[in-house]
Amino acid sequence: MLxxxxxxxSSDSSARAGCMHTRHGRIETPIFMPVGTLGTVKALSPEDLSACGAQIILGNTYHLYLRPxxxxLSRFGGLHGFMHWERPLLTDSxxxxxxxxxxxxxxxDAGYRFQSHIDGSAHLFTPESVVAMQDVIGSDILMCLDQCIPYPADRKLAEEALERTGLWALRCKESWQRDTGCRNSLFGIVQGGMFADLRKRSAEALVSMDFPxxxxxxxxxxxxxxxxxEMGALTLPLLPQGKPRYVMGVGTPENLVELVSMGADMFDCVMPSRNARNGKLFTRFGDINIANSRYRMDEKPLDESCSCYTCTHYSRAYLRHLYKSRELLAYRLNTLHNIHYYLDLMRKMRAAILENRFRAFRATFLEDRSRGLG
Known part of the structure; x- marks a missing residue:
C-alpha cells in the first residue's frame, strides 16, 4: 500500500515536496502524470516515457473495461505486463x-447504467465493479467512483452529486478493503461543484473515511x-497534510504552477499530448503553433533551453515540414517535447520547493511564459 x-x-507559499512509495516504485512530488487512456500515451512507447522521466502514468477504467x-488484462497479469510499463500506474474510475x-x-444510487460508445452494448458501473476492474488492471492507485456534473450546474444538482459521491466512496472503500487485500491504494474524490460550502462538506466527509x-x-x-x-485554494487546505493531494484533469503549465503554490501534489491532463498532435508546443517563452509560416526556414530548436530528444536533434523548420506534410513522425517528436516540457516543469518546481525559493521560481516562470518568443 502507498x-x-x-x-x-515552502516558507513563502503552500507548495510542498514529497515522495510516494508504491509497489512499482517511488514517485517524487509534485508530479504530472501523462495520460495513457487505452494503455498508451498516444505516439509514445513506454521506453519514450521513461526517457522523458515519467514516474507514473494514468490509464482509464472505462476505456480499458470496454477494450481490451x-x-x-487478466491473462497478461494486468496493464503493466500488457503494455510493458514497469513503473507506477493510476487509473480513474x-x-x-x-x-x-x-x-x-x-x-x-446503484451506479451508472450506460451504452458503450463503441457498439451500443449495455453496461453497469457500480462502486464495487469499478474497484474490481481497477484491481484487474493492476493499478497502484485506484479512484473511487464519483458523480460528475457539468459547468455551470445549479446547487441542487451539485448537492445531489456530492451526496451520491460520498455514498459511493464508502462502498468503494468497503469493496477495496474486502476484495482486493489492499494491494494498492484508493483515493477519494472531492466534489461539490463551484459552491464553497459544498466543497467543504464533501472534503470533510471523505477525510473522515481515511483514504490513503x-x-x-x-x-x-x-x-x-x-x-x-478559488475552488482549489479553498479545498486543498481541507485535505490531510500527510497524504497526497491530486487535482484531476488540470491543466496548462500556468495552472500547474498556481495549484502547486496552493499545496497540490499530483496532476494529469491530455493537454500536452493532444496539443502536440494539433501542432501546439510548449516552451519556456510561451507556446508555438508549429504550422505558422514564420518557422519555414527557422534553424533553431523549439526551445533552446530544452534538453529533450526533439530539441537536441531537430529544427523548427523540420518539425513544421513534418507537421504540414502530416508525417507520423511529427506526432511522436511533438509529443516527446510536450511531455518532456511538463515533466521538466515539475522537476524544476520540486527543486525550487526543496531549496525554499518557490516564490522566486514562480515569478520568473510567469514572466518568461508571458514574454513570448519574439
Missing amino acids: TFDLQAL GSEV GGFQVFSLAGLSKIT GYAIGGLSVGEPTELMY
Whole structure:
C-alpha cells in the first residue's frame, strides 16, 4: 500500500515536496502524470516515457473495461505486463467518461447504467465493479467512483452529486478493503461543484473515511480560471497534510504552477499530448503553433533551453515540414517535447520547493511564459 513522506514545505507559499512509495516504485512530488487512456500515451512507447522521466502514468477504467476488457488484462497479469510499463500506474474510475462519452446513460444510487460508445452494448458501473476492474488492471492507485456534473450546474444538482459521491466512496472503500487485500491504494474524490460550502462538506466527509490519498474532481470543466483557483485554494487546505493531494484533469503549465503554490501534489491532463498532435508546443517563452509560416526556414530548436530528444536533434523548420506534410513522425517528436516540457516543469518546481525559493521560481516562470518568443 502507498506511503507518503512529506519532505519540504515552502516558507513563502503552500507548495510542498514529497515522495510516494508504491509497489512499482517511488514517485517524487509534485508530479504530472501523462495520460495513457487505452494503455498508451498516444505516439509514445513506454521506453519514450521513461526517457522523458515519467514516474507514473494514468490509464482509464472505462476505456480499458470496454477494450481490451478484463479477460485480456487478466491473462497478461494486468496493464503493466500488457503494455510493458514497469513503473507506477493510476487509473480513474471511468465515471467522467460515462458522463461525457457514453450513449444513453442513467445514474441512480446503484451506479451508472450506460451504452458503450463503441457498439451500443449495455453496461453497469457500480462502486464495487469499478474497484474490481481497477484491481484487474493492476493499478497502484485506484479512484473511487464519483458523480460528475457539468459547468455551470445549479446547487441542487451539485448537492445531489456530492451526496451520491460520498455514498459511493464508502462502498468503494468497503469493496477495496474486502476484495482486493489492499494491494494498492484508493483515493477519494472531492466534489461539490463551484459552491464553497459544498466543497467543504464533501472534503470533510471523505477525510473522515481515511483514504490513503485524496483528489479534487470537477475542476477544469469549462469554468473561468479564477474560479478554478478559488475552488482549489479553498479545498486543498481541507485535505490531510500527510497524504497526497491530486487535482484531476488540470491543466496548462500556468495552472500547474498556481495549484502547486496552493499545496497540490499530483496532476494529469491530455493537454500536452493532444496539443502536440494539433501542432501546439510548449516552451519556456510561451507556446508555438508549429504550422505558422514564420518557422519555414527557422534553424533553431523549439526551445533552446530544452534538453529533450526533439530539441537536441531537430529544427523548427523540420518539425513544421513534418507537421504540414502530416508525417507520423511529427506526432511522436511533438509529443516527446510536450511531455518532456511538463515533466521538466515539475522537476524544476520540486527543486525550487526543496531549496525554499518557490516564490522566486514562480515569478520568473510567469514572466518568461508571458514574454513570448519574439
